[in-house]
Amino acid sequence: MMLTALGLMSGTSLDGVDVALIETDGKRVQAFGPSGYRPYNPAERNLLRQALSEAVNLAQRDARPGILGQAERVVTRAHAEAVAAFVAQNRMRPEDIDIVGFHGQTVLHRPERRLTVQIGDAPALAKAIHIPVMYDFRAADVEAGGQGAPFVPVYHRALAQALEREGPIVVVNIGGVSNITYIDGNDTLIACDTGPGNALLDDFMYRIMNQAFDAEGKFAALGKADEDWIARALELPFFASPPPKSLDRNDFAALKLGDVLPADGAATLTAFTAAAIARVIPLLPRRPRSWIVCGGGARNLTMLRMLRERVGTATVEAAEALGWASDAIEAQAFGFLAARGLKGLPLSYPATTGVPMPMTGGVIARP
Numbered sequence: 425m426m427l428t429a430l431g432l433m434s435g436t437s438l439d440g441v442d443v444a445l446i447e448t449d450g451k452r453v454q455a456f457g458p459s460g461y462r463p464y465n466p467a468e469r470n471l472l473r474q475a476l477s478e479a480v481n482l483a484q485r486d487a488r489p490g491i492l493g494q495a496e497r498v499v500t501r502a503h504a505e506a507v508a509a510f511v512a513q514n515r516m517r518p519e520d521i522d523i524v525g526f527h528g529q530t531v532l533h534r535p536e537r538r539l540t541v542q543i544g545d546a547p548a549l550a551k552a553i554h555i556p557v558m559y560d561f562r563a564a565d566v567e568a569g570g571q572g573a574p575f576v577p578v579y580h581r582a583l584a585q586a587l588e589r590e591g592p593i594v595v596v597n598i599g600g601v602s603n604i605t606y607i608d609g610n611d612t613l614i615a616c617d618t619g620p621g622n623a624l625l626d627d628f629m630y631r632i633m634n635q636a637f638d639a640e641g642k643f644a645a646l647g648k649a650d651e652d653w654i655a656r657a658l659e660l661p662f663f664a665s666p667p668p669k670s671l672d673r674n675d676f677a678a679l680k681l682g683d684v685l686p687a688d689g690a691a692t693l694t695a696f697t698a699a700a701i702a703r704v705i706p707l708l709p710r711r712p713r714s715w716i717v718c719g720g721g722a723r724n725l726t727m728l729r730m731l732r733e734r735v736g737t738a739t740v741e742a743a744e745a746l747g748w749a750s751d752a753i754e755a756q757a758f759g760f761l762a763a764r765g766l767k768g769l770p771l772s773y774p775a776t777t778g779v780p781m782p783m784t785g786g787v788i789a790r791p
């Protein structure tokens with residue numbers, strides 16, 4: 425049975441709420457619907473940055489001490505506003521939507537402690553938008569000993585299968601954190617986080633240039649990457665460990681560039697993201713033939729060039745070139761995951777998060 429699913433994603437870049445509608449039975453996508461975006465304003469973004477700093481001390485998934493309670497209310501309200509605007513702009517009614525997939529905002533990810541925390545009050549959201557909401561997608565996975573991320577691979581596979589392209593294909597999400605999905609035919613699906621996405625570069629641009637990000641990678645294109653710095657950074661144990669593996673947004677925040685020219689710093693951080701993605705190649709069964717890049721980083725032309733320089737003869741394409749809605753893919757994925765959760769289908773697998781067996785998940789809040 426086909427469902428009209430509305431996915432909501434607020435990711436580690438802390439830029440805003442992505443909204444995307446899909447028609448799906450949880451196995452294939454019958455139709456892509458419209459998408460939307462509700463940016464966080466500077467005050468909201470600063471609050472979320474503080475929330476990530478305070479969350480490092482959390483021990484329980486549902487604890488909201490200090491400003492985490494306020495941050496959760498802001499995240500919930502922003503998602504309710506995003507849905508209300510989307511429904512109005514697309515002349516829909518709440519009853520037109522069967523299920524909302526609500527990721528929430530990750531403030532802490534410590535799978536080794538079987539803890540991952542996404543703030544967002546799903547019962548309050550369901551009441552505000554008058555639509556059933558599925559949430560807490562990652563909890564069951566980490567409680568079972570999985571990495572709890574990445575969760576989009578099952579959606580990347582659905583998209584890639586429709587391409588009818590010879591594998592191995594890698595779909596790369598370059599968000600705040602980067603993650604890959606390796607797809608080779610119908611039976612091989614491997615995934616992991618690879619390293620920083622845009623987070624280090626965004627934080628650098630904000631601190632040094634008072635800009636939210638390096639638009640199209642123009643600033644980094646003026647600089648020269650410090651390959652020795654990148655080689656040293658890639659010696660961190662994470663990069664040699666095989667999939668499955670996952671990261672928190674600020675796991676590499678301790679890496680310091682030192683005294684560099686701003687453009688060289690931007691070039692180095694952009695190249696570090698590209699090099700960390702390419703570092704996964706020897707950890708995969710076969711060398712990928714094509715890389716499809718999605719997430720906000722796919723708009724960074726310097727990032728795409730630097731990735732091309734590091735993946736040999738494989739092709740590197742922005743997802744838009746395939747007609748995919750790059751910015752909306754993660755939101756679409758959580759609509760897809762909500763449909764799968766409703767049907768008890770697996771959301772994660774041993775080869776994507778390291779869970780002992782394929783696992784479903786998600787909790788429903790009704791209006």
Ligand SMILES: Nc1ncnc2c1ncn2[C@@H]1O[C@H](COP(=O)(O)OP(=O)(O)OP(=O)(O)O)[C@@H](O)[C@H]1O
Nearest residue numbers: 435436437599600601622637639640719720721723
């Ligand atoms: N025009 C652009 N040029 C370069 N980079 C861009 C552009 N637009 C967005 N970005 C980058 O993309 C980021 C947002 O990407 P995205 O929304 O995929 O991240 P996210 O979903 O929050 O992260 P994650 O996937 O880790 O949860 C921005 O923070 C910025 O770094």
Ligand SMILES: CC(=O)N[C@H]1[C@@H]2OC[C@@H](O2)[C@@H](O)[C@@H]1O[C@H](C)C(=O)O
Nearest residue numbers: 436530533573574575576599601603
């Ligand atoms: C814990 C968490 O929110 N992880 C995010 C983060 O952002 C990108 C990467 O790390 C990915 O593993 C994951 O999000 C995407 C949506 C995922 O689960 O596939």
